[in-house]
Amino acid sequence: xxxxxxxxIHELINPVGQLETTVxxxxxxxxSAEVRGIATTFVASSDVxxxxxxxxxxxLISHEGIxxxxxxxxxxxxxxxxxxxxxxxxEETGMAIFRFHDYWHRYxxxxxxxxxxxxxxxxxxxxxxxxxxxxxxxxxxxVREIAGHLKSKLxxxxxxxxxxxxxxxxxxGLLAGYRGxxxxxxxxxxxxxxxxxxxxxxxxxxxxxxxxxxxxxxxRKAIIVLGHAQSEEPGMNYxxxxxxxxxxxxxxxxxxxxxLFQII
Amino acid sequence: xxxxxxxxIHELINPVGQLETTVxxxxxxxxSAEVRGIATTFVASSDVxxxxxxxxxxxLISHEGIxxxxxxxxxxxxxxxxxxxxxxxxEETGMAIFRFHDYWHRYxxxxxxxxxxxxxxxxxxxxxxxxxxxxxxxxxxxVREIAGHLKSKLxxxxxxxxxxxxxxxxxxGLLAGYRGxxxxxxxxxxxxxxxxxxxxxxxxxxxxxxxxxxxxxxxRKAIIVLGHAQSEEPGMNYxxxxxxxxxxxxxxxxxxxxxLFQII
Numbered sequence: 001x002x003x004x005x006x007x008x009i010h011e012l013i014n015p016v017g018q019l020e021t022t023v024x025x026x027x028x029x030x031x032s033a034e035v036r037g038i039a040t041t042f043v044a045s046s047d048v049x050x051x052x053x054x055x056x057x058x059x060l061i062s063h064e065g066i067x068x069x070x071x072x073x074x075x076x077x078x079x080x081x082x083x084x085x086x087x088x089x090x091e092e093t094g095m096a097i098f099r100f101h102d103y104w105h106r107y108x109x110x111x112x113x114x115x116x117x118x119x120x121x122x123x124x125x126x127x128x129x130x131x132x133x134x135x136x137x138x139x140x141x142x143v144r145e146i147a148g149h150l151k152s153k154l155x156x157x158x159x160x161x162x163x164x165x166x167x168x169x170x171x172x173g174l175l176a177g178y179r180g181x182x183x184x185x186x187x188x189x190x191x192x193x194x195x196x197x198x199x200x201x202x203x204x205x206x207x208x209x210x211x212x213x214x215x216x217x218x219x220r221k222a223i224i225v226l227g228h229a230q231s232e233e234p235g236m237n238y239x240x241x242x243x244x245x246x247x248x249x250x251x252x253x254x255x256x257x258x259x260l261f262q263i264i
Numbered sequence: 265x266x267x268x269x270x271x272x273i274h275e276l277i278n279p280v281g282q283l284e285t286t287v288x289x290x291x292x293x294x295x296s297a298e299v300r301g302i303a304t305t306f307v308a309s310s311d312v313x314x315x316x317x318x319x320x321x322x323x324l325i326s327h328e329g330i331x332x333x334x335x336x337x338x339x340x341x342x343x344x345x346x347x348x349x350x351x352x353x354x355e356e357t358g359m360a361i362f363r364f365h366d367y368w369h370r371y372x373x374x375x376x377x378x379x380x381x382x383x384x385x386x387x388x389x390x391x392x393x394x395x396x397x398x399x400x401x402x403x404x405x406x407v408r409e410i411a412g413h414l415k416s417k418l419x420x421x422x423x424x425x426x427x428x429x430x431x432x433x434x435x436x437g438l439l440a441g442y443r444g445x446x447x448x449x450x451x452x453x454x455x456x457x458x459x460x461x462x463x464x465x466x467x468x469x470x471x472x473x474x475x476x477x478x479x480x481x482x483x484r485k486a487i488i489v490l491g492h493a494q495s496e497e498p499g500m501n502y503x504x505x506x507x508x509x510x511x512x513x514x515x516x517x518x519x520x521x522x523x524l525f526q527i528i
């Protein structure tokens with residue numbers, strides 16, 4: 001019996017159960033088509049779509065929205081030339097694209113977080129999973145040393161830091177994706193007695209300004225901001241491993257993108 | 265007749281008229297107190313408050329919220345130790361703090377934008393003001409050259425770029441503050457036939473990913489992200505100049521902060 005796209009989607013959402021509202025839909029493609037290969041990625045850019053097609057995959061699983069918005073507001077970009085050309089590319093390649101965001105975050109543990117912790121080789125230091133964060137208890141290290149570890153393990157060219165690079169940390173909050181906002185991150189410092197928070201992305205005037213004030217008061221606090229993609233790509237790589245184990249013999253690829261920003 | 269805090273506030277909001285809803289309030293201080301000196305800043309951090317007090321100013325005008333949220337959600341940080349110590353510092357210094365965000369953005373032109381354009385020495389290239397952006401038409405220059413100009417004029421150590429550094433630009437959209445989101449920024453590329461957009465801050469998965477896709481399609485588009493504070497500090501410096509002209513003899517200071525993030 002051939003493996004169909006709808007079978008894969010069913011398997012992916014099964015551990016969570018059908019959500020009432022979700023952005024996770026089959027954006028393109030025929031659910032009854034046979035799956036010849038799967039590619040996973042943080043966000044299906046034009047290059048990622050081309051690379052997936054070249055590899056022979058016909059199902060691409062994208063964590064973030066492919067038309068530049070979380071809620072995939074297609075009305076807003078109906079006549080936009082970039083979106084139009086991207087739609088054309090998708091149709092030409094015949095690529096099916098499934099958005100896998102909400103469900104993956106609701107796995108127990110969150111698939112994105114589990115992948116990040118694995119890529120950082122920090123499973124042994126995991127103290128606790130919260131729904132939107134993980135608490136990591138490491139042997140004492142400076143902010144600078146931890147930043148070096150992150151850069152090396154994630155293969156990223158830089159990280160952004162607020163705080164003193166020489167500060168010694170052992171208790172870390174890890175928040176992947178857009179979870180760096182003040183309402184989520186700020187109370188965690190106290191609740192979990194954290195020295196350091198490692199964030200994907202968040203508004204600059206909230207948690208970063210909080211840490212600036214804390215440091216100016218002589219408190220021992222710091223944050224490292226990885227970037228949204230850098231914090232969530234490992235979770236989509238991890239998903240590729242899960243799918244390989246589930247479908248032996250089916251080609252499954254993880255496609256990484258280059259860093260979004262250059263620093264100059 | 266002494267100049268009172270309420271007189272200064274009245275002057276500041278007068279060109280706009282009373283807004284029905286606004287975050288701009290006197291956060292601390294007695295409106296009837298006499299003004300001995302004014303300091304302006306992007307966000308009143310603990311260091312800024314101390315520096316303002318040391319200068320002899322007793323009215324500090326802050327563009328962003330002083331408790332790490334735009335809507336100044338004091339309930340959320342009621343028992344937070346950083347907020348508590350900051351309140352204590354404000355009370356000890358007796359500093360009056362006026363939030364000046366919404367009104368300044370509604371000046372014609374937007375005071376934040378006018379200050380940014382002046383600091384960039386781009387008044388001569390201003391093509392048009394929109395309510396939330398300005399269109400700048402410069403003699404042809406590469407993205408790399410423009411980034412160099414921004415760093416030099418704003419005194420910032422780095423900018424973040426999506427796109428080709430060698431791309432030649434002449435038509436630029438300028439969006440200060442948190443106006444880099446997709447709904448605001450993406451349509452502007454087409455409507456204004458822009459090569460480059462210079463943004464304060466915005467979600468990474470919207471406009472930056474749009475530009476990544478555009479570049480991968482061979483289109484000539486780029487963005488430079490300054491950072492929220494870097495894009496709005498010049499507008500608060502500009503405000504200090506406006507107040508100096510309005511109140512000759514009264515000491516008026518602009519207080520800059522160090523860059524929020526270190527890149528490592």
